[in-house]
Amino acid sequence: MRKIALAALLGCTALPALAEEVNVYSHRQPELIQPLVDAFQAETGITVNVAFVDKGMAERLVAEGDRSPADLVLTVDIARLLQIVEAGVTQPVQSDVLEANIPATLRDEGDQWFGLTTRARIVYAAKDRVADGEVTTYEDLASEKWKGRICVRSGLNDYNVALVSAMIAHHGEEYAKTWLEGVKANLARKPDGGDRDQIKAIAAGECDIALGNTYYLGQMLADPEQKPAADAVRPVFPVFEDGGTHVNISGVAMTKAAPNKEAALKFMEWLASDEAQAIYAETNNEYPVEPGVKRSDLVASWGEFTPDSKTLTEIAALRPAALKLIEEVNFDG
Numbered sequence: 001m002r003k004i005a006l007a008a009l010l011g012c013t014a015l016p017a018l019a020e021e022v023n024v025y026s027h028r029q030p031e032l033i034q035p036l037v038d039a040f041q042a043e044t045g046i047t048v049n050v051a052f053v054d055k056g057m058a059e060r061l062v063a064e065g066d067r068s069p070a071d072l073v074l075t076v077d078i079a080r081l082l083q084i085v086e087a088g089v090t091q092p093v094q095s096d097v098l099e100a101n102i103p104a105t106l107r108d109e110g111d112q113w114f115g116l117t118t119r120a121r122i123v124y125a126a127k128d129r130v131a132d133g134e135v136t137t138y139e140d141l142a143s144e145k146w147k148g149r150i151c152v153r154s155g156l157n158d159y160n161v162a163l164v165s166a167m168i169a170h171h172g173e174e175y176a177k178t179w180l181e182g183v184k185a186n187l188a189r190k191p192d193g194g195d196r197d198q199i200k201a202i203a204a205g206e207c208d209i210a211l212g213n214t215y216y217l218g219q220m221l222a223d224p225e226q227k228p229a230a231d232a233v234r235p236v237f238p239v240f241e242d243g244g245t246h247v248n249i250s251g252v253a254m255t256k257a258a259p260n261k262e263a264a265l266k267f268m269e270w271l272a273s274d275e276a277q278a279i280y281a282e283t284n285n286e287y288p289v290e291p292g293v294k295r296s297d298l299v300a301s302w303g304e305f306t307p308d309s310k311t312l313t314e315i316a317a318l319r320p321a322a323l324k325l326i327e328e329v330n331f332d333g
Contacts, residue, residue, distance in 0.1 A: 001306065006124065007024060010095070010193070010285075016254065019045070019046075019047060020044075020045070020046040020047070020260065020262075020263040021046060021047040021048070021049060021165050021260055022046060022048045022049070022050065022071050022260055022264050022266075022267045023045070023051070023058070023069045023071050023072075023073070023259070024048060024050045024051070024056055024071065024072045024073070024074055024267075025051050025053045025061070025070045025072050025073045025074070025255075026040050026050050026051065026052055026073070026074040026075070027052075027054065027057060027073075027074065027075035027076060027080065028051075028074050028075065028076060029054060030050065030052050031194070032284055033050065033074060033228060035279050035284075036276055036279055036280070037276065037282045039276070039279060040267060040270050040276070041143070043270075043275075044266065044270070045199055045269070046263050048185075048267065051070075053169075057075065057080075057084060058083050058084045058087040058089065059087075061073070061084065061087065061088055061089035061255060061257075062087050062088075062256070062297050063157065063322040065257070066256075066257050067257070067320065068255055068257040069187065069257075069259065069262035070257065070258075070261075071254065071255060071258045071259065071260045071261065071267075072077065072240060072252055072253065072254055072255065072264050072267065072268065073090075073233070073252065073253050073255065074116075074250070074251075074252050075160040075250065075251065076158065076249075076250045076251075076314045077159065077162055077248055077249075078114070078162070078248060078249055078251070078312040078313070078315065079158065079161070079162060079165075079315075079316040079319040079328045080158060081113045081249075081251045081253060081316075082113070082313070082316045084113075084253060085113055085253065088256070088323075089255055089257075090112050090113070090176060090253040090254060090255060090256060091112070091255070091256045091258065092110055092111040092112055093111050093112075093114070093254050093255055093265065093268065094111055094235060095238065095265065095268070095269055095274060097269040097270060098114055098268065098272055101272040101273065101277075101290045102115060102116075102272055102288075102289050102290065103261045103289065103291065105186065105311070105312075106118070106249060106289050106312075109144065112253055113114075113251050113252070113253040114251055114252055114253070114268065114272070115249040115250070115251045115289050115312075116249070116250050116251055116252055116271050116272065116280065116289060117250045117277075117280050117284070117286035117287060117289060118248070118249050118286070118287040118289060118307070119213045119214050119215055119247065119248055119249075119250070119286055120213070120214045120237060120245050120246065120247050120287070120305060120307075121159055121162070121163050121211060121212070121213060121245075121246045121247070121248065122134045122211075122212065122214055122235050122237050122238065122245070123141075123210070123211060123235075123236040123238055124198060124199050124200050124202060124207070124209065124210045124211075124212050124217065124234075124235065124236075125202075125209050125233060125234055125235075125236045126208045126209070126231060126232060126233060127233060127234050128232075128250055129208045129274045130208050130209060130236075135209060135236045135238055136238060136239070137238050137240065137247065138146075138163070138167065138238050138239070138240055138243050139167075139171075139240065139241050141179075141182075141183050141186065141209075141211075141238075142178070142179045142180075142181075142182025142183050142185075143182070143186075143187065143210070144186075144276045146186040147185065147186050148186065148187075148188050148207075149186060149188060149207055149208040149209060150183065150187050150188060150207055150208075150209055150210065150211075151187070151188055151198045151202065151206060151207035151209075151210040152183075152187065152190060152191050152198060152199045152210055153191055153193055153194055153195060153197070153198065153211075154191045154192075154331075154332050155180070155326040155331035155332055156189050156326060156331075156332065157168050159195075159211075159213060159248065160211065161319055161323060161326065162248050162315060162316075162319070162322075163211070163246050163248070163321050164176060164180065164237065164238045164322035164325060164326060165315045165316070165318040165319050165321070165322040166240070166246050166308060166310055166315050166318075167179055167240075167322075168318045168321055168322060168325075169274075169310045169314055169318055170241075170242055170243055170310065173321055173325060174333075176322070176325055177263070177278055177325045177328065177329060179265045180325055180326065180329045180331060181329050183331075184329060184330075184331050187206075187207075188201075188206055188207035189201070189206060189207070190332065190333075191331065191332045192240050194216075195211075195212035195213055195216040196212075196216050196219075196220055196226065198210030198211070198212055199212065199216070199217065199220060199226075199229050199230055199232075199233055200226075200229045202229075202232060202233050203228070203229035203230075203233070204229075210237075214235060214285065214286075214287075214299065214302070215284055215285045215286050216287075216333075217230055217233070218284075218285025218296065218299060219233055219284070219285060221247045221298065222285075234301050237302075237303070237305040238277075239305075239306070239308070240308060243308045243309050243310060244306035244307050244308040244309060244310050245305045245306060245307060245308060247287075247291075247303035247307045247308060248312070249312065252268055252271060254268065255321060272289070272290060274290065274291075274292075274293055277289070277290045277293040278293055278294070280300070281293060281294065281296050282296050285298060285299050287299065
């Protein structure tokens with residue numbers, strides 16, 4: 001502003017308008033969204049600045065208040081999205097494009113958040129040690145037949161908390177606690193690492209099955225160094241006894257401060273476009289939210305599944321109860 005004012009006072013030629021930009025706080029791993037950022041920038045000329053915020057995103061936005069540079073937040077897990085909305089740091093977005101491209105079940109009724117991809121929480125199973133049909137339900141993971149055969153990352157991880165929340169939604173807290181104790185008793189080792197590490201542990205013979213998200217298997221199969229481990233497992237889509245396969249989302253919301261609101265809306269709408277949804281599918285092996293956009297050939301080869309009927313908002317509301325149970329049984333201990 002000082003340079004522009006000085007140019008006007010001196011009668012100099014006006015400076016060119018500043019280029020459009022969008023500032024994003026992202027909980028998603030940078031490599032997962034970079035292909036989208038690159039494509040959007042190339043198509044629109046709008047610069048996208050991404051800050052990776054691993055923890056405390058809602059608290060950071062609250063502390064920054066109206067001075068926040070962030071226009072959008074990109075995050076995973078419905079509970080994280082709702083946490084940000086409930087912190088009062090987002091604003092509703094009315095967009096015909098978003099409404100047309102994103103099913104109503106995957107966006108907020110009040111237009112505060114919008115799902116961009118879905119992912120299933122599945123079982124990775126050793127091809128040579130787990131028979132077809134041996135894994136059927138999430139409830140069965142507490143069966144004694146799996147004693148010493150299960151690997152999993154921390155129970156406090158968002159993806160596992162969401163799964164426990166879904167178990168509570170289906171069966172209540174008492175059942176979910178007993179189930180957690182049963183799964184813990186069946187662990188081959190203490191919870192450790194990420195989803196990719198569970199696949200590596202199966203390949204190394206440390207366990208026979210593990211919980212993980214679908215897209216991690218796809219990413220490993222595309223990586224020459226990790227492919228041998230990924231080739232040792234196959235994806236299995238368990239269901240709840242009275243429902244379907246547990247799914248979660250990645251999503252976006254516009255901040256209340258949003259200094260670049262117009263450009264931010266363009267990026268949001270682009271992320272819901274056929275082009276961006278195809279990038280999500282092909283590059284990240286995620287499930288597009290937009291009906292009609294094809295899955296990657298790899299994901300399609302894994303077959304169809306029926307998503308669970310419990311709503312994401314219902315599951316997210318049970319997150320505090322799920323955390324309490326995970327700590328009560330000392331799942332990671």
